[in-house]
Amino acid sequence: MQSEKEFIGIIKENEGLIYKVAKVYAYNKEDEQDLYxxxxxxLWKSFPSxxxxxxxxxxxxxxxxxxxxxYSAKEKKRGTHLPMHEWLVNKPDTNxxxxxxxxxxxxxxxxxxxxxxxxxxxxxxxxxxxxxxxxITGFTSTNVGTRLGRIREKIISQIKK
Amino acid sequence: MELEEMKNxxxxxxxxxxxQKRITDSLIVKMTHISYRNKIxxxxxxxxxxxxxxxxxxxxxxxxFQKLGTWYLLTCGITSVLILFLLPVLSIQSTRKIxxxxxxxxxxxxxxxxxxxxxxxxxxxxxxxxxLGAILMLTILPVMGQLIAGKDxxxxxxxxxxxxxxxxxxxxxxxxVFKSYIKTTAEAENILKELEN
Numbered sequence: 107m108q109s110e111k112e113f114i115g116i117i118k119e120n121e122g123l124i125y126k127v128a129k130v131y132a133y134n135k136e137d138e139q140d141l142y143x144x145x146x147x148x149l150w151k152s153f154p155s156x157x158x159x160x161x162x163x164x165x166x167x168x169x170x171x172x173x174x175x176x177y178s179a180k181e182k183k184r185g186t187h188l189p190m191h192e193w194l195v196n197k198p199d200t201n202x203x204x205x206x207x208x209x210x211x212x213x214x215x216x217x218x219x220x221x222x223x224x225x226x227x228x229x230x231x232x233x234x235x236x237x238x239x240x241x242i243t244g245f246t247s248t249n250v251g252t253r254l255g256r257i258r259e260k261i262i263s264q265i266k267k
Numbered sequence: 268m269e270l271e272e273m274k275n276x277x278x279x280x281x282x283x284x285x286x287q288k289r290i291t292d293s294l295i296v297k298m299t300h301i302s303y304r305n306k307i308x309x310x311x312x313x314x315x316x317x318x319x320x321x322x323x324x325x326x327x328x329x330x331x332f333q334k335l336g337t338w339y340l341l342t343c344g345i346t347s348v349l350i351l352f353l354l355p356v357l358s359i360q361s362t363r364k365i366x367x368x369x370x371x372x373x374x375x376x377x378x379x380x381x382x383x384x385x386x387x388x389x390x391x392x393x394x395x396x397x398x399l400g401a402i403l404m405l406t407i408l409p410v411m412g413q414l415i416a417g418k419d420x421x422x423x424x425x426x427x428x429x430x431x432x433x434x435x436x437x438x439x440x441x442x443x444v445f446k447s448y449i450k451t452t453a454e455a456e457n458i459l460k461e462l463e464n
Contacts, residue, residue, distance in 0.1 A: 117290065
């Protein structure tokens with residue numbers, strides 16, 4: 107079993123990835139933090155079974171996306187959670203207001219997509235090629251391409267609104 | 268905005284995020300511990316308490332079964348016991364299916380398929396449980412009246428009237444409750460359709 111130290115290192119190294127997934131799938135700020143915690147927990151839970159035969163990033167994307175699918179905003183209302191002030195969610199570090207607006211508009215448009223589309227576009231924006239997206243999602247490369255075409259149209263029409 | 272443009276914007280944002288490393292070792296450990304504790308509080312404790320209450324009620328009725336002297340009290344007693352055993356089993360089974368999704372091994376499509384199907388089944392079980400719960404309320408009242416207070420509510424009170432009066436309210440309440448279920452089912456069915464495309 108890999109050590110706790112190693113796990114902490116991986117999380118610290120990839121906190122941006124977790125943050126972005128949480129932002130795409132969560133309904134609001136509070137959910138975002140809760141989903142972030144849930145992803146960290148699921149990664150921790152499955153870390154002992156993680157084998158080095160698959161790429162670390164593939165494993166992380168898979169766990170993060172699968173957790174987001176099964177995450178229930180209703181469940182979070184029960185139990186205790188880390189208070190907001192204890193950990194600050196990363197924010198894009200930019201002084202460019204126009205760029206910030208464009209990023210927010212992009213996020214807003216992605217949030218309006220259905221769950222299937224969210225996963226595909228997220229992986230694409232993360233720089234994954236069609237084969238890699240196919241590997242993580244289970245769709246064929248051709249299907250990924252077709253879906254991306256449809257998603258593009260949807261996002262454009264959302265941003266124009 | 269073209270896909271490439273979106274990708275560039277996303278990349279720039281990602282670089283910005285990477286610059287801000289905020290999470291600490293203790294926070295990561297705390298997150299896992301709190302989430303683990305929440306799983307216990309949210310899932311295991313209510314399941315155990317619910318199952319215990321239902322089974323305790325069923326055992327109580329079974330122990331004093333001979334006190335239910337009339338055919339209608341016997342019918343209510345048998346129905347109550349069956350429902351009290353059935354309710355926790357149904358509830359645990361449907362939630363287990365959702366929780367049994369293999370998060371580290373499944374691909375996105377598999378998880379979506381399993382989750383959507385489990386969600387549809389979960390809603391069906393919730394509906395069934397709602398009706399069973401309503402029937403249980405009708406049947407357990409006269410049974411407990413007889414077993415605890417020694418009164419036959421059917422002959423000594425106007426229980427039937429209350430049932431008749433209460434029915435329209437129950438019907439309206441169920442309509443209201445099922446509204447959110449309809450939405451959940453529709454969402455899950457849409458995902459299944461989308462996966463077929």
